[in-house]
Amino acid sequence: MLGGKIQYDYAFMSADKVGRFGFKKQELEKLAKNLKSFNKKIKQTKNESELSFLKSPYDNQTLRQVLRITRKLPAKFDNLVVVGIGGSNLGAKAIYQALAGQDANQLPKKWRKLKIYFSGNTTDPQPLADLIKVLNLKKTVFYIVSKSGNTIETLSNFLFLRKKMIWQMGYKKHKEHFIITTNTETGSLGEIAQKEDYLVLPHYPGGGRYSVLSVNGLLPAAAAGFDIERLLAGAKTMVRQSKNNRVAKNSPFLFAALQYLAYTKRQQNISVLMPYANALAEFSQWFRQLWGESLANKVNFKNKKVNLGITPVAALGPTDQHSQIQLYIEGPYDKIITFIKVAKIKNNLKVPKYKNTDLEYLGGHKFADILNIEHQATAVSLMKNKRPNGTIILPELNEYCLGQLFYFFEIAALYLGELMQVNVFNQPGVEQSKNYTQALLGKPDYEKYKKELGY
Numbered sequence: 001m002l003g004g005k006i007q008y009d010y011a012f013m014s015a016d017k018v019g020r021f022g023f024k025k026q027e028l029e030k031l032a033k034n035l036k037s038f039n040k041k042i043k044q045t046k047n048e049s050e051l052s053f054l055k056s057p058y059d060n061q062t063l064r065q066v067l068r069i070t071r072k073l074p075a076k077f078d079n080l081v082v083v084g085i086g087g088s089n090l091g092a093k094a095i096y097q098a099l100a101g102q103d104a105n106q107l108p109k110k111w112r113k114l115k116i117y118f119s120g121n122t123t124d125p126q127p128l129a130d131l132i133k134v135l136n137l138k139k140t141v142f143y144i145v146s147k148s149g150n151t152i153e154t155l156s157n158f159l160f161l162r163k164k165m166i167w168q169m170g171y172k173k174h175k176e177h178f179i180i181t182t183n184t185e186t187g188s189l190g191e192i193a194q195k196e197d198y199l200v201l202p203h204y205p206g207g208g209r210y211s212v213l214s215v216n217g218l219l220p221a222a223a224a225g226f227d228i229e230r231l232l233a234g235a236k237t238m239v240r241q242s243k244n245n246r247v248a249k250n251s252p253f254l255f256a257a258l259q260y261l262a263y264t265k266r267q268q269n270i271s272v273l274m275p276y277a278n279a280l281a282e283f284s285q286w287f288r289q290l291w292g293e294s295l296a297n298k299v300n301f302k303n304k305k306v307n308l309g310i311t312p313v314a315a316l317g318p319t320d321q322h323s324q325i326q327l328y329i330e331g332p333y334d335k336i337i338t339f340i341k342v343a344k345i346k347n348n349l350k351v352p353k354y355k356n357t358d359l360e361y362l363g364g365h366k367f368a369d370i371l372n373i374e375h376q377a378t379a380v381s382l383m384k385n386k387r388p389n390g391t392i393i394l395p396e397l398n399e400y401c402l403g404q405l406f407y408f409f410e411i412a413a414l415y416l417g418e419l420m421q422v423n424v425f426n427q428p429g430v431e432q433s434k435n436y437t438q439a440l441l442g443k444p445d446y447e448k449y450k451k452e453l454g455y
C-alpha cells in the first residue's frame, strides 16, 4: 500500500457556489476540448531538454546513482548542506520540510540519516557565518547546485566554503566534502569542478524550477533517509493521471483550467496557495517560484506583446487566518485560493479538558482535527462571501503523496502555459539584474551593462 491518491476538490470554485466570481460548467467544457491536443503536443515534443522533467520520474540511472552515493554518506558525515538558489534549492527544501517537519534539525529522529541544511540562497553574510558556527565541518558534506554554474549567490558561498574547508582539512581531504551538480559544458562551477576533480553529478537537462524530482531534490532527500523511490512512484501516478484525456480524471488540467478561467474571465490575477500544514510552508515557496517565473511573460507564442502573469502568494493556515483572511474575504475580488489539506495526520496530541469555563468545548479535541475543522470553516466562509477556493487533499503527508503533489503542479504549469499561450520555461526578466550585478562587481566584458547603469 503506497498511501493513496491526492484529490482536487473544486466545488467552491464554481458559479453554483460563488456566483459570477466562479467558473461556469460550459466554460470548462469548452477548455476541455484542448486537453487531447495538449497531451499530444507534450508527447510529440518530449525530447526537448526543457521538457525533460516529464522523464525524471523514470530516470532509473539517476536514481541508482543517488542511492549509491547517499548510502555511503552516513559513515562519514552527519550533515549535508545544499548550496543553491531558486530552482536549485527550493525543491530540496520543500521535500525536507514536508517529510522531516518544520524543526527537523532540532528534533532527533525526524531526519533519519543526515541532517540537511540550506545555504547559498543569499549574499547576506550572516546566515553563512551562523551556519559555520553551528556545524561540525569535519562531519559536513556540501552539495553545490547550479545549472548555469555562474550564479553569484551560489558561487560566492561555494568559494567561501571551499576555502574554509581547505583551511580546516587541508587541500586533499577537503574534496571529499563537496558534491557538485551543474551542467558539464559551460559555466565556472563546472570548470572548477573539473579542474579540482570534485565529485560531479550532472544537472538534468531542464531548468531549475522543474528540477525537484531530478538529482537536485533526490540527493538531499535520500541523504536525509527518505524513500526517493516512493517519491518517484507518486510522481508516476500523477504522470498516468495527466495522460488521461478526460478532464474529470485529469486533476492537474482541471486545476490549470480553473486558474486560467479565473485569470482571463474574472480578473482574478492572484493565486494563493495556503496549506493547512506547517510542514508544507516551504512547498508554497516552491510553488511561488513555479507560478511566478513560469507564467509571467512579455510575449506569447506568436511573439505578440501580452505582459501576462499570475501573482502567486504563499500563505499558511491557520496562521494566516489571523493575518490575511480579512483581505481574502472582504478585499478586492482579485484572488483565488487553493488550500492543501492533509486528511490523515499522524499525531494524537489533544487539548486537555478544562471544566466549568467557556473553553470546556475545546477540551478533548485532537489538534489535528481542529486544524482540519479550521480549514473547513475558512473554505466555507470564503465561499459564502463569493470567494472562489479549492482544496487539494493529501491522504497523508508521505513520500508517495508528495511526489504526486510536485508533479501535479509542474504539469499544471505546463497546461496553464498552453492555455495562456506563453513559454513556461524561460525567464528573460531575471537576467537584467543578474547582468547589472555582475557588471558592478567587475566581470570582464560587461562594460556595456556598466554604461547602461551610467558608469
Ligand code: PA5
Pocket (backbone or CB within 6 Å): 085, 086, 087, 088, 145, 146, 147, 148, 149, 150, 151, 154, 207, 208, 209, 210, 293, 427
Ligand atoms: O528556475 C530557474 O531557472 C531559476 O530560479 C534558477 O534555478 C536560479 O536562478 C538558479 O540558477 P542556477 O541553477 O543556474 O544557479
